[in-house]
Amino acid sequence: xxTPTPTAVGTATxxxxxxxxxxxxRLGEWAADAPVLEEDVALxxxxxxxxxxxxxxxxxxxxxxxxxxGREEHQFRNVQLVERPNGDFADTIARQLYFSxxxxxxxxxxxxxxxxxxxLAAKAVKEVAYHRDxxxxxxxxxxxxxxxxxxRMQRALDGLWRYTGELFAPLEGLGVELPALRAPxxxxxxxxxxxxxxxxxxxxxxxxxxxxAGRQGxxxxxxxxxxxxxxxxxxxxxxxxx
Amino acid sequence: xxxxxxxxxxxxxVFVRSRRGLSxxxxxxxxAPDAAMALRNARDLYTRRAEGxxxxxxxSTAITASSPDEKDPFFEPAADKPYRHPTFYEIPEGVKHL
Numbered sequence: 001x002x003t004p005t006p007t008a009v010g011t012a013t014x015x016x017x018x019x020x021x022x023x024x025x026r027l028g029e030w031a032a033d034a035p036v037l038e039e040d041v042a043l044x045x046x047x048x049x050x051x052x053x054x055x056x057x058x059x060x061x062x063x064x065x066x067x068x069x070g071r072e073e074h075q076f077r078n079v080q081l082v083e084r085p086n087g088d089f090a091d092t093i094a095r096q097l098y099f100s101x102x103x104x105x106x107x108x109x110x111x112x113x114x115x116x117x118x119x120l121a122a123k124a125v126k127e128v129a130y131h132r133d134x135x136x137x138x139x140x141x142x143x144x145x146x147x148x149x150x151x152r153m154q155r156a157l158d159g160l161w162r163y164t165g166e167l168f169a170p171l172e173g174l175g176v177e178l179p180a181l182r183a184p185x186x187x188x189x190x191x192x193x194x195x196x197x198x199x200x201x202x203x204x205x206x207x208x209x210x211x212x213a214g215r216q217g218x219x220x221x222x223x224x225x226x227x228x229x230x231x232x233x234x235x236x237x238x239x240x241x242x
Numbered sequence: 243x244x245x246x247x248x249x250x251x252x253x254x255x256v257f258v259r260s261r262r263g264l265s266x267x268x269x270x271x272x273x274a275p276d277a278a279m280a281l282r283n284a285r286d287l288y289t290r291r292a293e294g295x296x297x298x299x300x301x302s303t304a305i306t307a308s309s310p311d312e313k314d315p316f317f318e319p320a321a322d323k324p325y326r327h328p329t330f331y332e333i334p335e336g337v338k339h340l
Contacts (some may be wrong), residue, residue: 036251038272038283045286130285137279 008173010061011077013117015171015215016106017057018078021068022223023099024050025230026086035089042134043092049127056120069234073219073227080214081163083223087156090142090149094156096135101188102167104128105181115175136192143196150197157193158201165206166214253302254280256287258294266298274299 027047034040058064081099086092107128110121142153168182193200213219233240251273257266269288274280280299289297308316320326 036273038274038287041290042283042286045290134282137282141275141279 005173009116009175010173012171012173012175013057014061014067015077015079015174016117017054017061017067018076019082019099019103020050020057021054022076022078022226023082023095024048024054025226026082026084026095027092029086030092039089046096046131046134049124049131053120053124053127057117060116060120065234069231073224074217076214076217076219076223076227078214078219079163079166080220080223081160081167083214083219083226084160084163085222087159088152089138090152090156091159093135093138093142094153094160096131097139097157097189097192098160098164098167100128100132100135102164102181102185104132105184106176106178109176109181110174113175117175139192139198140196143193143198153196154198157198158203161201161203161205162207165204169215171215251275254284254299255302255305256280256284257298257300258284258288259296260293261295266296269293271302277301 024047027043027050030040030043030047032040034043054068055064058067061067081095084091084095104125107121107125110117111125112118139153142149144150168178168185171178190200252275253271254274254277255271256269258269259266269284272280272283272287274283277299281297284297284299288294
C-alpha cells in the first residue's frame with residue numbers, strides 16, 4: 001500500500017468522527033424518552049462516549065465546533081447506518097449491534113495500525129466493547145423474549161441490513177483494510193442473532209443507490225432534520241458558550 | 243407504558259466498592275429484567291463518575307430488614323452502655339497502629 005496523502009488521512013479521520021458524532025446525536029434523542037429510566041441513562045451514556053470520540057477525532061482534522069456546527073449535509077462523511085432514525089427500541093438496538101461490532105473491530109485494528117488515530121482507538125475500544133455488550137444483551141432478550149419483541153427485533157435487523165454494506169467499503173487514508181473486517185463482523189453478528197433465536201437477514205447488504213453513499217456525502221432524508229436540530233443554536237448564535 | 247414496564251421488572255439493590263474502599267456499600271436501587279442487566283444498569287447509574295471498581299446487585303426481595311417497629315428492642319439497649327466502647331483503656335506506649 002502506498003503512503004496515503006495527508007488529505008486522504010484527514011478525510012478518513014473525518015469519516016470516523018462523523019460516524020461517532022451523528023450516532024451520539026441520534027442516541028441523545030432518547031434522553032427522557034427511553035422505555036425505562038435505566039435505559040435512558042444507558043443510551044445517553046453511550047452517546048457521551050461517542051461524543052468524546054468525535055471531539056478527539058474532529059480536533060485531529062480541524063476546529064471541532066466549526067466542523068460539527070458549520071458544515072452542510074453533503075460535507076458530512078458518516079455512513080448512512082448511523083443517521084437512520086431511532087425508530088422503536090428494537091430499531092435502535094439493531095443499529096447499535098451492527099455498528100458497535102463494526103466499531104470494535106475497526107478500533108482494534110486502528111490501535112494496532114499506528115496512525116494518528118491509534119491513541120484514540122486504543123482508549124475508545126474499551127468503551128465500544130461495552131456498547132457492543134449492551135447491544136448484544138438486548139438483542140438476546142428481545143429476540144428470545146415475547147412474540148412481539150421477537151417480531152420487532154427481526155424486523156429491525158432486516159430493515160437496517162441494507163445499510164451495513166457501506167461499513168466495509170474501502171476508505172483511503174484509513175490505514176486499515178475495511179473489506180477485511182466484514183468476515184469477522186459477519187461471524188460475530190451471526191452468533192448473536194442465532195443465539196437470540198432470530199434469523200440473519202437475507203437480502204443484499206446494500207442498494208445500488210446507497211453503496212458507500214454516506215462516505216461520499218450523500219445522505220438519507222432524516223439526516224437533514226438531525227443536522228438542523230444539532231446546528232440551529234450555533235447558527236442562530238455563533239460562538240455561543242455556557 | 244413506562245409504569246407497566248417498571249412494575250414488571252423486579253427491583254435490585256446495588257452495592258458498590260469504591261476504589262479505596264474495603265467493602266461494598268449500598269449505593270441505591272434500580273429496576274432490571276434480570277441479574278445481568280441489573281449489573282449493567284448499575285454500572286451506568288452508579289459508577290459513571292468513576293465511583294467504583296466492583297459492583298454487587300441483590301434482588302431487593304432477598305433482603306431481610308429490621309422493622310422500624312422493632313427499633314427499640316433492637317437498638318435501645320445499646321445506648322446506655324458506654325463501657326462497651328473501648329475508650330476506658332489507656333493505650334500502652336509503643337503500641338502503634340491502634
